[in-house]
Amino acid sequence: MLSVIKTIQGKRWSNWAQTFESSPEKILYPSSIDEVVLLVKEASKQKKKIRVVGAGHSFTRLVKTDDWLVSLDLLSGIEQLDKAASTVVVLGGTRLFQLGEELGKAGYAQENLGDINVQSIAGAVSTGTHGTGIAFGNISTQVLELTIVTASGEILTVSEVENTRFFKACLVSFGTLGIIVKVKLIIIQCPVYEYRSDKIEYPHFEPQLERYINENRHFEFYLFPYSDLVQVKTMNKTERKPQRIFFHHLNSLILENYLFFVLSELSRWIPGTASLISRLSAKGISKTVVTAKSHELFATPRLVKFREIEYSIPLQYFRKALQEIRTQIEEKKYRVHFPIECRTVQADDIWLSPSYQRDSAYIAFHMYKGMPYEAYFRDMEAIMQKYEGRPHWGKMHTLGKRDLLSRYPRLPDFLAIRKELDPEEIFLNDYLKNMMDEETFQAPEN
Incomplete structure (x- = not known):
């Protein structure tokens, strides 16, 4: 059933910083949203876990898995540029440097970026990647709408006007609520x-x-x-x-x-x-x-x-x-x-x-x-x-759930949404369970 999706088996994977290695059973490269839906449904059927990787620039074990590692590299590019509304819709695997170059050609830009631009837009949003400037939020604040594939294989659009109760949870979620396949961003004329x-x-x-x-x-x-x-x-x-x-x-x-x-x-x-x-x-x-x-x-x-x-x-x-x-x-x-x-x-x-x-x-x-x-x-x-x-969610730290609860007042609400959207915990690995599981309070391994 997954034969239509590019798949690599038996390959070890390491993040950019080489702080950890992973031995996923499969690395899958969907090239369309329909293929993402297909692999999520198949993972659910086979009781497999899924972690999604962009550029692998996180220092922690956010995407470590022995089951299925999904790369969105083939799900990339600008889908729609609306100059009148100053918005752009991009596919989840689009790298920030690619987006910057394409927007620049059209005379537009993101209002702020970090000092590294190799990350995918989905990864940057999911981890709260940021630049600098007290008048600007992190990259997630530029998001007007997200399209995610949930654990049930449903294509869900979340924004301030559609499925609003999920929106603020999805904007920084480290891939635990679903696979971000599309992002709508507010943009500015290129300064x-x-x-x-x-x-x-x-x-x-x-x-x-x-x-x-x-x-x-x-x-x-x-x-x-x-x-x-x-x-x-x-x-x-x-x-x-x-x-x-x-x-x-x-x-x-x-x-x-x-x-x-x-x-x-x-x-x-x-x-x-x-x-x-x-x-x-x-x-x-x-x-x-x-x-x-x-x-x-x-x-x-x-x-x-x-x-x-x-x-x-x-x-x-x-x-x-x-x-x-x-x-x-x-x-x-x-x-x-x-x-x-x-x-x-x-x-x-x-x-x-x-x-x-x-x-x-x-x-x-x-x-x-x-x-x-x-x-x-x-x-x-x-x-x-x-x-x-x-x-920073993509950087090394030693905080467990007790610490995080004291620092993030909406964490209980986030966990409730997470349980609702992914009751079988398809999108969790051991590292994330260690931080979020109701019964686990030890500090996560870096």
């Missing part, structure tokens, strides 16, 4: 931005933090362990014509990937050099000013593999948390050379969004692949939890 990157001493930067947040359309910064230098990046609209930015991307590729890979390998082989490498990296930041279309500037290539935790905290705690992070690093002398990425996101009303009902600061900690991360992540996570931290 031209002036991108600026510079470095500033932390004692001069900290008093200006609120000004940076409030006076820039998009703003982020990087703290460098053992250094007082901060890299500040801003993007604001300009009337200037866009430039060709080939050399800007080439510079990012060489400096932030190839050279940083060499330095990271040195740090891995000689851990005592981590603090020196961090300081050298900070000093190496040069002043950059580039003008280009928005989708050409949001993302940068990420070839150096790492481990990552990221937490959202209420914006009012931002400065205190930064001070504590810097103090802790100096005191504990962790062997870490990766900078700490800091961004801001507007409050929303999506049940499992880390920005639910609060303007948020997102702080991300990284450790190079192959270097011990446990103590550093444990202590940074403790600081984040002290300030009411909520984890």
Whole structure:
């Protein structure tokens, strides 16, 4: 019955960061919504579990399965672009960079994106992927309508006007309510931005933090362990014509990937050099000013593999948390050379969004692949939890259901919807059951 669907059997699968491997019985590549319906019904009949993968950019075991792994790579592309309504309908497997390029050709863009654009739109929505800018929510807030295939094989459309009671649950659901096969997004006319990157001493930067947040359309910064230098990046609209930015991307590729890979390998082989490498990296930041279309500037290539935790905290705690992070690093002398990425996101009303009902600061900690991360992540996570931290769902964390219940007031409502739409738990794996099962309270394995 599944012979019409491209299927690979007996192949091991690993996520991008290589934090886990999986041995699915089958990897299925449906090329139409009808094929998604077919495989879901067959999985139900055979009592198989389904996990859906996009780019595999989540660091956790969200999609680990020994049953059926479904890729939406063949279910990709723009289905409808409505310029009058400023909306676009895209199939679930569409990668963000593909969407950006196609929208750009038509003179449109998503209003905000993260710093990585290889994810599928369904995966980005499902995990609450975000960019930065206090006037903008995460990518899920751009969604007007979702089309999902539920565990029964029903094609269900959810929005503010149709099946509304499911909508806020479906917007961040890590694929546990159904397979997202279609997404309708609000879009904007493609802006031209002036991108600026510079470095500033932390004692001069900290008093200006609120000004940076409030006076820039998009703003982020990087703290460098053992250094007082901060890299500040801003993007604001300009009337200037866009430039060709080939050399800007080439510079990012060489400096932030190839050279940083060499330095990271040195740090891995000689851990005592981590603090020196961090300081050298900070000093190496040069002043950059580039003008280009928005989708050409949001993302940068990420070839150096790492481990990552990221937490959202209420914006009012931002400065205190930064001070504590810097103090802790100096005191504990962790062997870490990766900078700490800091961004801001507007409050929303999506049940499992880390920005639910609060303007948020997102702080991300990284450790190079192959270097011990446990103590550093444990202590940074403790600081984040002290300030009411909520984890990014695609990043490593140690919170179980008891912790999550205290941080997400709508989690019980979400679980009720989940039980209604997937009573046989077709879309759960052990990792997700560990976080959500009524009887399970231990922390999930990273």
